[in-house]
Amino acid sequence: MKANQLQVKQIRLNIGGVSILNDVSFSLSEGDRVGLVGPNGAGKTSVINCITQFEKRYQGEVTFSNKLLNKENPQDLPKYKIIRTFQNLGLFNELTVLENFYIAAHQSFESKLKNVFKLEKEVKQEALTLLEHESINLHDIVSDLSYGQQKIVEFLCALIQRPSVLILDEPAAGLNDFEKNRMIEMILKKQQELNFSLLVVEHDVNFVSTLCQNVVVLQSGELLCSGSPEEVFKRKEVIQAWIGESNV
Amino acid sequence: MSVKRQIISWICLLGLGLLASFFLPPYFRYLLGLMAVYSLASIGMNFLTGYTEQISLGNAAFFGIGAYVFAVLQSLQINSVISIIAGAVLSGIIAFIVGFLTIRVKDIYLAVGTLILPLLLLQVTKGMDITGGTGGLSVFPLVEQENGSSLEVAIIIVITSIIGFVSSLIANSFIGRAFHATRLSEHGAVARGIHVVKYKVVAFVLSAILTSISGSLYGVVVGYITPELFQVMISVNFLIMAIVGGRGSITGSLLGSAFVVMIPALFNVIGLAQWQQLGLGIGMGVTLLLFPSGLVGILSLLVKRRRVAINESKPVASETN
Ligand SMILES: Nc1ncnc2c1ncn2[C@@H]1O[C@H](COP(=O)(O)OP(=O)(O)O)[C@@H](O)[C@H]1O
Ligand SMILES: [Mg+2]
Numbered sequence: 001m002k003a004n005q006l007q008v009k010q011i012r013l014n015i016g017g018v019s020i021l022n023d024v025s026f027s028l029s030e031g032d033r034v035g036l037v038g039p040n041g042a043g044k045t046s047v048i049n050c051i052t053q054f055e056k057r058y059q060g061e062v063t064f065s066n067k068l069l070n071k072e073n074p075q076d077l078p079k080y081k082i083i084r085t086f087q088n089l090g091l092f093n094e095l096t097v098l099e100n101f102y103i104a105a106h107q108s109f110e111s112k113l114k115n116v117f118k119l120e121k122e123v124k125q126e127a128l129t130l131l132e133h134e135s136i137n138l139h140d141i142v143s144d145l146s147y148g149q150q151k152i153v154e155f156l157c158a159l160i161q162r163p164s165v166l167i168l169d170e171p172a173a174g175l176n177d178f179e180k181n182r183m184i185e186m187i188l189k190k191q192q193e194l195n196f197s198l199l200v201v202e203h204d205v206n207f208v209s210t211l212c213q214n215v216v217v218l219q220s221g222e223l224l225c226s227g228s229p230e231e232v233f234k235r236k237e238v239i240q241a242w243i244g245e246s247n248v
Numbered sequence: 249m250s251v252k253r254q255i256i257s258w259i260c261l262l263g264l265g266l267l268a269s270f271f272l273p274p275y276f277r278y279l280l281g282l283m284a285v286y287s288l289a290s291i292g293m294n295f296l297t298g299y300t301e302q303i304s305l306g307n308a309a310f311f312g313i314g315a316y317v318f319a320v321l322q323s324l325q326i327n328s329v330i331s332i333i334a335g336a337v338l339s340g341i342i343a344f345i346v347g348f349l350t351i352r353v354k355d356i357y358l359a360v361g362t363l364i365l366p367l368l369l370l371q372v373t374k375g376m377d378i379t380g381g382t383g384g385l386s387v388f389p390l391v392e393q394e395n396g397s398s399l400e401v402a403i404i405i406v407i408t409s410i411i412g413f414v415s416s417l418i419a420n421s422f423i424g425r426a427f428h429a430t431r432l433s434e435h436g437a438v439a440r441g442i443h444v445v446k447y448k449v450v451a452f453v454l455s456a457i458l459t460s461i462s463g464s465l466y467g468v469v470v471g472y473i474t475p476e477l478f479q480v481m482i483s484v485n486f487l488i489m490a491i492v493g494g495r496g497s498i499t500g501s502l503l504g505s506a507f508v509v510m511i512p513a514l515f516n517v518i519g520l521a522q523w524q525q526l527g528l529g530i531g532m533g534v535t536l537l538l539f540p541s542g543l544v545g546i547l548s549l550l551v552k553r554r555r556v557a558i559n560e561s562k563p564v565a566s567e568t569n
Contacts, residue, residue: 054435078441090436092429102422103429107441109422116421117251161440 003065004030004197006082006165011050011060013043013221020046021058021221028165033191033198035208035229038218039241044201045087047218048167051199052077052084064165078107081164085154087173087201091142097153098138101127104157123160130156148179155186163196171200172207180204184211205233217241249420258413261502265405270398279513281401281469284408285462287505290489291415291498292458297487298495299419299427300451303355306346306362308482309369310339310456314463315473319385320378328390332464336457343456347449363480370478384474387467395471404465411461416498418454427451428496459486492532494544503543507531 006028013021021043028034036044049055051062053074062069064080077084092100102109105123112119127138136149145153151171158166171187172180184207191198202208208215209229217224217232219241225232232238249257268280289311296302317335322328342365350361373379389395390403418424426447429437437444467473476482489508494500511531512524520527539545 052439054438073443075438075441075443078439084439086435086439090433090439092432092436094432095425095428099425099428103425103437103440103442106422106426106429157440 004164005065006051006197006199007061007063008047008051009061009063011047011058011062013046013050013055013058015057019221021050024060024218024221024223026216026223026226028197028199030197031195032214033212034200035212035215036199036201036218037203037205037208037215038224040203042218043221044218045169046221048084048169048199048201051167052082078161081162081196082167083158083161083163083165084167085158085169085171087169089150089154091150091154091157093143094141096139096141097131097136097145098124098127100142100153100157101138101160104160107161126160127156130159147174148176151175151179151183152186155183159190159194163194165199166191166196167199167201169201170203172202172204180207183207187211205229209233249416251417251420254413254416254420258409258416261412262405262409265409266402269401269405274396277398277401278396278469279509281396281404282466283506283509284401284405285465285469286486286489286509287462287502288408288411288415288465289459289462289486290493290501290505290508291412292455292462293486293490294493294495294497294501294504295415295419295427295451295458296455297490298497298500299424299431300448301431302448302451303359303487304362304452304455305359305480305483305487306365307455307459307486308478308480309362309366310343310459311463311466311482311486312366312369312373312473312475312477313339313342314460315387315467315477316373316379316385316463317460318464319387319467319473322388323385332461335464336460339456339460340453343453344449347452351445351448366478366480366483370475373475373478379475382475384472384476385467386472387470389471390468396469400468404469407461407465411458412498412502415454415458419498423447423450431496488528488532492535492542494542497542497544499547500542500544507535507543 008027009025011021011024024047036047038044046055050058053069053072064082069077069080092103101123102120105119108119109116124138131138134149134152136145136153142150142153151174155168155171172183175183187198188211200208200211212229214226215229215232216226217238224237224241225235265280265284269277272280289307293304293307296304314335317338318331321331321334346365350358353361374382379385387395389397389400391397391399426437426442429440429442430444430447434444463477485508489504490501492507493502493504508528511528515521515524515527535543
């Protein structure tokens with residue numbers, strides 16, 4: 001098995017007698033860009049919650065570089081450089097963009113107690129560089145930004161955490177086509193620079209097709225199929241699954 | 249706030265306080281001393297209620313512990329600084345245990361739960377000889393013959409300024425940011441590797457230490473202490489300071505302390521002492537009506553600044569999906 005490989009093995013999740021995930025397995029190797037797709041309520045976010053240990057009630061295994069993650073707490077996942085974002089954003093609304101970047105670097109602050117002021121300078125500089133092409137000011141309050149801008153800030157905050165595996169939950173939801181394309185460009189560019197593997201949950205077929213080399217389709221908590229986007233999105237059962245909830 | 253700005257602000261505050269402690273007439277000097285002393289309890293309450301949104305009605309316990317440990321050790325001829333530290337350490341340890349036990353308890357349950365400790369200590373101090381029973385204990389002045397001399401108030405101003413400055417460094421550091429983060433989005437904080445439980449306990453302990461030091465110095469300013477220090481009303485006053493001043497703001501904490509000292513004093517001066525508590529209530533209502541984010545909101549009108557305290561508009565809570 002390869003280093004830095006994330007493996008999800010036979011995940012089952014039952015909550016209150018309802019089966020939410022049933023026997024879900026897939027893996028993500030270094031440099032991969034995998035899309036996790038499926039209709040609303042298919043269990044995509046639940047998969048992410050299991051991987052990142054926010055959800056503890058699952059059976060099965062989650063391993064990273066062969067290390068079992070099941071027993072870890074969610075706040076320890078950043079130590080493994082497995083970093084996630086949230087469908088409904090996990091930003092700190094009343095704080096400034098810069099403060100959000102500082103918080104993203106929290107673990108570095110905790111471990112470099114002696115040099116906090118130097119680290120603050122470094123993070124600020126890095127945040128400035130990341131925001132170079134954006135019309136976002138470091139001192140803007142996050143809740144004053146547009147939704148698209150907030151999505152960008154959350155993505156960039158995740159980069160500050162130096163991901164080795166980056167998991168994005170619907171990074172394009174609520175964005176217009178222009179913003180979506182910019183988001184794709186940005187993700188691809190950063191992935192080349194920083195060389196993380198990527199797991200993206202997304203609804204938008206175009207978005208996933210452009211961004212990902214591989215797609216895993218989930219329906220009602222079960223793996224429907226997987227393969228390259230061209231191949232998968234042509235399949236009858238996938239089209240049906242999508243049409244089943246047509247106007248999303 | 250940058251470190252440089254914090255240093256400048258605190259030096260100005262210290263200078264003003266020192267000047268005032270030497271030029272104000274005795275009664276106002278006494279009020280100044282009280283304000284300085286309460287500001288630590290106010291900051292302490294703010295770390296809980298404002299920064300991490302844990303409501304406590306039990307902080308009077310740490311105020312009383314600080315006051316009693318100081319007074320008892322003083323009667324044993326132990327150095328004042330050591331006595332203050334002893335109270336703070338004891339309070340910190342108790343807070344660590346209480347914080348740990350109540351960490352899964354939230355909101356109104358936490359508020360009620362935290363009431364137990366001060367009520368217990370109220371009974372204990374009333375019943376024991378070493379604490380002077382219902383009559384309490386006298387606290388001797390730090391310097392000179394009388395409590396509340398200019399020099400003594402000046403010393404208290406110096407001590408509280410140093411501790412206030414350190415608190416403000418903490419509030420503006422990654423620790424304060426972690427407090428804000430746990431309040432604003434718990435799952436967001438966790439995803440950044442912030443150990444939410446740890447920081448909630450840290451806030452609890454920090455709050456207890458500050459409140460304890462405040463209690464020790466309170467005895468010095470007033471000259472005597474009684475079991476009444478453990479009353480719920482004392483905790484409520486700290487809560488008023490934090491909320492009226494400005495939740496999530498050190499500046500707000502200081503304004504809140506001034507508010508709770510000055511409003512009753514004002515009623516005293518104009519001969520309406522019996523209406524003090526009512527005045528405090530009305531003052532609080534009016535302030536929060538005009539400035540929902542607290543007195544610190546007035547500053548944000550004067551200086552157009554990004555964020556001075558927690559905004560009145562709450563963010564929409566989102567779940568882990
Ligand atoms: N904490 C939970 N408790 C109970 N049911 C849940 C919980 N989280 C998700 N579910 C249910 O699991 C199913 C999958 O949800 P989710 O993973 O959010 O889907 P997706 O992200 O694909 O839209 C839904 O039916 C949802 O109602
Ligand atoms: Mg989802």
